[in-house]
Amino acid sequence: MDIIGLKNKEKKRIVLVPLGDINSDLIEELKQDLCLFGLEIIVELLEPEPAYAFDLSRRQYNSTMILKRLKSGVLKEDLILGITMVDLFSKNLTFVFGEAEVGGDVAIISLARLDQGFYGMKNDGELLSKRIKKEAVHELGHVLGLKHCDDVHCVMYYSSDLVDTDNKKDDYCDVCTDGVAPFYVDERDDISGRSTEK
DSSP states (O other): OOBOOOOOTTOOEEEEEEESOOOHHHHHHHHHHGGGGOSEEEEOOOBOOOGGGEETTTTEEEHHHHHHHHHTTOOTTEEEEEEESSOEEETTEEEESEEEOTTSSEEEEESGGGSGGGGTSOOOHHHHHHHHHHHHHHHHHHHTTBOOBSOTTSTTBOOSSHHHHHHSOSSOOHHHHHHTTTTOOOTTSOOTTOOOOO
């Protein structure tokens, strides 16, 4: 397991940035799920769908272009997590569930391929919520300096498909937990009385 040096110790909050129309209940649930980082969580006003990143030949959106746009609005104390319903791709990859600037400030996740409806299957809200949390925790792990993990149950394991996503936990393995320790409230510890709400 490879961990790069953390440069984000001055970070104070995670800013969720919805890009396009996102179910507000999903955003609120994700906000609660991300309290495990021990940082304040805020939700920015809805941004429009990222039309500037649309690739007509692929009929998908370029996640790297979206990251660059998100980075332009970052404050020193913020970690930015963009959330969108559009289908994302990145250079040399057919699709991505998300992308992050490793050791940086910004990440994005797409709910499109996490949703059973994308594959013509019956929607499953509980399964979708679990997948969203895993993807968000994974991409924020990258922002906080973690690389992919070899432990298939660790949230930092690389998901090439939904089978990988569904098989892994929504939590870091012990090695990865050590890597994000300055920010992370391990759910296995007693954290009663601790709140990140302001």
